[in-house]
Amino acid sequence: MSKSRLNFKANTLPAIVMVGPVVVIMVLLIAVPLIYVGIMSSCSIDEFYNVTYNFTLENYIRLANQDYLKIYSQSICIAFITTLICILIGYPFSYFIARTKSKKKKILYMLVIIPFWTNSLIRIYGWRTFLGTNGWLNIILQLLNITDEPIDFLYKTGATVLGMVYCLIxxxxxxxxxxxxxxxxxxxxxSSDLGAGSMKTFVNVILPLTSGGIFSGSLMVFIPCLGYFFVSDILGGGNSDVIGNLIERQFQGGNNWPLGAALSIVLIVVTLALVKVYQKLGGDMDALGV
Amino acid sequence: MDKIVELNGVNKVYGTNRVVKDLNLFVEEGEFLTLLGSSGCGKTTTLRMIAGFEEPTTGTIKVQGENVEAKEPFERNVNTVFQSYALFPHMTIYENIAYGLKVKKVSKAEIKKSVLEMLDLVQLNGFEHRYPSQLSGGQKQRVAIARALINHPKVLLLDEPLGALDLKLRKQMQLELKRLQKKLNITFIYVTHDQEEALTMSDRIAVMHDGVIDQLASPTEIYEHPKTKFVATFIGETNIYDGCITSIKGEIANITLENGEVSVKCPEDFSILEYASVSVRPEKMKFSTKKVDGFGLVAQVKDYVYVGSVLKCIVALPNGNELKIERLAGQELPKVGSKCYPYWNPEDAVLIHNESHYIFEALNNIKLA
Incomplete structure (x- = not known):
């Protein structure tokens, strides 16, 4: 046995070569940028929008601004509704594909996976084309004489929620x-043997035993939903901004990187807090895929 | 006694596979009935049809004289103890046992009284706040039994409930289950593949084979007078050989086997020239150094195996078949390799109708023609 161990060592590259590249990538692409965002969040800008490196908590204080608070609550509201709709649609669907014995099981499962192969930005643009005033949906509705004039589906909170549900389900x-x-x-x-009908079995047995799945699914929908700015940009048209939009705007048009960095840090902290709560409630970290 | 469960002409077909074939079974009130058979014989399917988890393809099932085959499991006055225990992992022992009453909306005080009574019955007082994962296999089994009994079912169905326990615990639980059944006077229908378990516990055993009940009788009857070759070989050890009845003199029939003739007590429904099987339990077999009247078997002692209380001898017949003979240890025995003459008291052997004797007869008729 000791011989094979020696062979194993001799036939393997040194640890530094095996693990080194991963460490370098992790440090350069994740740790350093995160630290940079942290530093940035405590900087300020001069009148020409240049970043001046000094330590201040002013950015964090500015986050408590009335207008921002409105968008936080709006974003949380959108995330909450999206999560709820995802549960209501996702649960019966998952139940069906998990329990069915038919051969369609694999096909249904693939239907969930396949959209991942296309960029979500493109798919959201697809929805805009479909829902627009000259879009297919309006054409079909008009052909069927359900409506005389095109209906404005886009640029409403409903459209944003639809896009979020579609992306995150x-x-x-x-x-x-x-x-x-x-x-x-x-x-x-x-449960049935002991006298419970299907409704009682669902409430007393099925629901409690699958609550872990509901909770980890909710976490994985809720958190990205706060940040998917492109969905509200394309489908919401600025009428249903999420926290992600705020951040994006500070880095782009607003040209206020320190403020954007502070917002990002807050979002990261909130996310970690939610994951911690999930863990505390006995959630399985593997179920999150992290 | 009343028939509490009746199965009439029950068939169960999965696709092209007929798992249960024209089954007729009557279970009497208060009895301990075992469905015994190897895996795939249809015993569990039969139990699941009584419980209501499967619907019979054809036939009727009655519980207390009432047709139930279209009823849901929760509408039948029977409860099941599952092989895997099927305890709810997210509930405490108390909640598990209380479940049957809780879904019936019984008052909390009443539930508490009943649950404590049940815990007492299965000797698990003080375990009510634990979770199933904190219990041993035997304790889980007791909880499963208590949970099934709390609804006071008329019939308790047990699907290999002791299958996952080790041998010592299984023996202890067998006696305990039997005690419980007597005390509560509930009908038990018990499924097992363990013939010893069936013999120990049952009032009656239904030996199932290939979707059919081969024999339904008391343990003694099943062991001492098996009706088919399958029953004879499945229950206990036996020596079984096919032969032809060559003569019947009074109560004794002479059978010619491949290795010589033997004598067996002959029941009335056997006739001369019939092809039949002879089954002799190892403990009923004897051997002598001299030829015994009525027996023409000659064999060679091959081996002795000491198994504690008894000594097992293996003797070989000329055609290579082996006979197992059990002797009490300490007796004087022929040496290995020496010649011996196996025999038995004719009344100790059982004559069994050979299921394929019609074929032999047909072949004979062709030969005669």
């Missing part, structure tokens, strides 16, 4: 699918 379905598939069928039989 796979993140709800996959953890739900896993938790429902793990559910032992004999538990449902036992």
């Amino acid at each position: 796979p993140f709800m379905i996959l953890p739900l699918y896993t938790s429902i598939e793990k559910l032992d069928v004999t538990l449902l039989e036992a």
Whole structure:
């Protein structure tokens, strides 16, 4: 055995060569930028929008601005509604594909995965084309004489929520699918045997035992939903901004990088706090895929 | 006694696979009935049809004289103890046992009284606040039994409930289950593949084979008078050989086997020239150094195996078949390699109708023609 160990060592590159590149990439592309964002958030800008490196908490104080608070609550509201809709659509769907014995199971599962292969920005543009006043949906509605004039679907909070649900529902379905598939069928039989109808079995057995999936799915929908600025940009047209829009604007048009950095830091902290709560409630970190 | 569960002409077909074939079964009130058979014989499917988890393809199932085949499991007055226990992992032991009453909206005080009673019955007092994952296999099994009994079912269905326990615990639980059944006077329908378990616990055993009940009788009857070759070989050890009845003199029939003739007590429904099987338990077999009247078997002692209380001898017949003979240890025995003459008291052997004797007869008729 010791010989094979020696061979193993002799046939393997030194640890520094094996792990080194990963460490370098992690440090350069994740740690350094994060530290940079942290430093940036405590800087200020002069009248020409140049970043001056000094330490101040002014940016964080500015975040408590009335207008910003409105957007935070609006963003949280959108994220909450999106998560709720994802659960309501995702749960029955996941339940069906996890429990069905038909051969369609694989096809249905693939239908969830395939959209990932196309860039989500392009797919959201697709929705804009579909929903626009000259879009297919309006053409079809007019052909069917359901409406005389094109209906304005776009640039409303509803359109943003639709886009968010569309983009994020796979993140709800996959953890739900896993938790429902793990559910032992004999538990449902036992419940039925002891006198519970299907509704009581659902409330007393199925729901509590799949709550982990619901919770990790919710986390994976809720958090990105706060940041997916392109969805509200393209479909919401500035009427339903999320926190991501605020950040984007500070870096782009607003040209106020320190403020944007402070917002990013707050979003990261909120995200970590939510993950911590999830962990505290007994959530499985593997289910999040992190 | 009343028939509490009746199965009439029940068939269960999955695709092209007929798992249960024209099954008729009557279970009497208060009895301990075991469905015994190897895996895939349809015993669990039968139990699941009584419980309501499967619907029979054809046939009727009655519980207390009432047709139930279209009823949901929760509408039947039967409860099941599952092989995997199927305890709800997110509930405490108390909540698990209380579940059957909780879904029926029984008052909290009443639930508490019943649950404590049940915990007492299965000797798990003080475990109510634990979770199933904190219990051992035997304790989980007791909880599963208590949970199933809290609804006071007329019939308790047990699907290999002791299958996952180790041998010592299994033996202890067997006696405990039997005690519980007597005490509560509930009908138990018990599924197992363990023939010893079936013999220990049951009032009656239904030996199932290939979707059919081969024999339904008391353990003694099943062991001492097996009706088919399958029952004879499945329950306990036996020596079984096919032969032809060559003569019947009074109560004794002479059978010609491949290795010589033997004598067996002959029941009335056997006739001369019939092809039949002879089954003799190892403990009923004897051997002598001299030829015994009515027996023409000659064998060579091959080996002795000491298994504690008894000594197992293996003797080989001329055609290579082996016979197992059990002797009490300490007796004087022929040496390995020496010649011996196996025999038995004719009443200790069982004559079994050979399922394929019609084929032999048909072949004979062709030969005669």
